[in-house]
Amino acid sequence: MPSHTYILHSAKHDKFYIGACHKDLDQRIENHNAGVYGSKSFTSNTNDWVLFLKFDCDDYAHAIRLERKIKSMKSSVYIRNLNTYAELRDKIFNETRST
Template sequence: MCGCYVIFSKKLNRFYVGATQDDLSTRIEHHNQAMYDKNRFTALANDWELFLFIPANGYPHAIRMERKIKAMKSSVYIRNLCKYPELLQKLVSST
């Protein structure tokens, strides 16, 4: 299933936003095992947990949502996506 995902590390107290068309649990497992590259941001921690998953109409849609969230550069925005369904709906429909 294609979608945009947000994972959170308690160790780093940081979010990571990504897009996937693969199995989500496998994707998170790979982040935790630093399988995407030892020098990447997610390799700094191994306690990544799913914070939010947003289903997409296809992989290009997932990428657009990922870029929009990253452009906001705000953990408050990410938390508000969970808190306010209308904000999440606006993101999905505007990308």
């Protein structure tokens, strides 16, 4: 089953959301925009989430490790740099792989 770490962007709020899933990513994004995850979830504040960046991971555990690593950076500049620089994406992807 494919697993992904994904970053969504809301132009309305200029915010990012980082998540991981092991199901249909397109459906997951639709669910975020439809408020399926509850009115108190971070993504419920708007319905204009679009896919900014996606990582196809080895398995769901890898997707979670990568999600946590990106979240730990706490930086929209870092997220934008991930989108710009392939070597940065490769580095963080490989750092979070199982050994």
